[in-house]
Amino acid sequence: MKSLIRPAVTLFLLLSVVTGLLYPAAVAGVAKLLFPHQAAxxxxxxxxxxxxxxxxxxxxxxxxxxxxxxxxxxxxxxxxxxxxxxxxxxxxxxxxxxxxxxxxxxxxxxxxxxxxxxxxxxxxxxxxxxxxxxxxxxxxxxxxxxxxxxxxxxxxxxxxxxxxxxxxxxxxxxxxxxxxxxxxxxxxx
Structure with missing residues (x-):
């Protein structure tokens, strides 16, 4: 069981950073560049x-x-x-x-x-x-x-x-x- 916890926690943290921080920041950045009025x-x-x-x-x-x-x-x-x-x-x-x-x-x-x-x-x-x-x-x-x-x-x-x-x-x-x-x-x- 211990051998499964570490990869699960690592994957959880990695996906949290990618889907919770990096992806939203990238989408917001692209929106501000391409559609500044709407993004504001x-x-x-x-x-x-x-x-x-x-x-x-x-x-x-x-x-x-x-x-x-x-x-x-x-x-x-x-x-x-x-x-x-x-x-x-x-x-x-x-x-x-x-x-x-x-x-x-x-x-x-x-x-x-x-x-x-x-x-x-x-x-x-x-x-x-x-x-x-x-x-x-x-x-x-x-x-x-x-x-x-x-x-x-x-x-x-x-x-x-x-x-x-x-x-x-x-x-x-x-x-x-x-x-x-x-x-x-x-x-x-």
Whole structure:
């Protein structure tokens, strides 16, 4: 038995160093060389100040801003340290009630809209941190944002058009709008 312990411990230590230290350091180093923006967290700066990340949603509730997807993270919305969904199933009465309340709130804020409320304005993503909304959710909010800012809706729609991101490599996923980037562009004028 003693003859097996030494090789087992040696192999354990060797694999721990290779897979726990050397490999992650090599991957991180290559990522920093080839993809420096992404490796640094895809941070978005406003001047010299970091205001967020392209990858993590933020809550916007003012009438002057485009609203993000609801967040199910706890103890507060868009808590990056508490990434999770609500874990409520589609027939759970609590989820049904929450979505109904969100639909009513969105409709109340957009009285001129008669079409259906885009689903991503009333449901949280699986992570609770989705930074994107669909183009239809952004266009749904154009009238409200334009009115709150005293700007022509066509100008706000044009801004949304500029911030629609195509699917990855043109085929993976759907078109999206990064809410933080769009709202920063709104503030720039």
């Amino acid at each position: 967290g895809s941070l978005i700066k406003h001047g010299d100040e970091v205001v967020g990340s392209e990858l993590i949603g933020q809550s916007f509730s003012g009438m002057r801003y485009f609203w993000s997807r609801p967040s199910a993270t706890t103890p507060m919305p868009d808590n990056a340290t508490g990434s999770s969904g609500s874990n409520l199933g589609p027939t759970n009465p609590a989820l049904v009630d929450a979505v109904k309340a969100r639909v009513e709130a969105v409709r109340a804020a957009h009285p001129d809209q008669t079409g259906p409320v885009p689903i991503d304005l009333v449901t949280a993503s699986a992570s609770g941190l989705d930074p994107h909304i669909s183009p239809s959710a952004a266009y749904y909010q154009v009238e409200r944002v334009a009115k709150a800012r005293g700007l022509p809706p066509a100008r706000i729609k044009q801004l949304v058009d500029q911030y629609v991101e195509s699917p990855s490599w043109g085929i993976f996923g759907d078109s999206t709008v990064n809410v933080l980037k769009l709202n920063l562009a709104l503030d720039k004028g």
